Amino acid sequence: MASGSERVVVIGVDDSSHSYHALETALDLFFTPFKSNPQFKLVVIHARLTATSVIGFAGPGTVDIIPLVEQDLDKTAELVKKKCTEVCSAKSVEITSLEAIEGDPRNIMVEAAERHHASVLVLGSHGYGAVKRVFLGSVSDYLAHHAHCSVMIVKKPKAKHASNDKH
């Protein structure tokens, strides 16, 4: 394979167990089997939400809590970066680029995929939805349709017992 070193895997992570599970799955599929002969480069993108998108409603006193939310988001971003670095070094995988970008996750991922000329975009899927059956989270669904490169969606395996929890 001539262009082996040019293949880029871009993975989007937020601070959720689904994302870390997706990261590990991607590492197992794309990186650990090729240890002696790395075929791919890893780019990790954390889409850091904006404070305004997190604060749903605009009410009195919103202005005061924005800085606190921003601080919290920054902390989360640092935590995510640290955790990703840990997970990757535990599997001896080198991260080519680890970025935390602020904005809407959908656009960030599409843009990052273009920028890095990704061969494949990897995402975990929350499956937000108040039903038992797993639906794709809105970001993974969007990317499955709109990304220009191949998209890999990793869902967390369903629990074996039929739990009726709605989230």
Next chain:
Amino acid sequence: MAEDQATAAMETLAVEKQPETTVAEAPTVTITKRMMVAIDESDSSFYALQWVIDHFSNLLMTTEAAQAEGGLLTVVHVQSPSHHFAAFPAGPGGATAVYASSSMIESVKKAEQEASAALLSRALHMCRAKQIRTETMVLEGDAKDMICQAVEQMHVDLLVVGSRGLGKIRRAFIGSVSDYCAHHANCPILIVKPPKEIN
């Protein structure tokens, strides 16, 4: 392992599961990786197959190193259930019920089987060219259900689908089967998009 290479390639239906090796080395590395690619007549599904062959060859080839990883590629084709033609009124004066003779049903079935076989042999040809450990499977029924079922029963580690089904729709859409599988399959799914079209 030499005889394994010969027999493991191109087995229809019967599969030799890679025996789990004792977990002495890194416990988190999955030993057996089964990838499933769903194909139909569309070009995009064959592009997906080629994508898998190109990107995962190290995992799937019939070489010692790859076999240690225990990769296996399953190519599956789902035949839509043969349409049993009921009465289609043909002649004048509708009382004439024309029902499909059994020979007609047989020939339709045969044609479908030949079409499947042609698709699978084309897929096998692609895999053999790169020495991929492959098995093929033909299922009958509703494509999306059969694929999801197969994923469950065979403990597939990665399902790969093309992005567009039959019909030249814009790249923004993914075919209904791919869409369904993305939502319902129990394993990670890889949706392969074709490269930018040269129109």
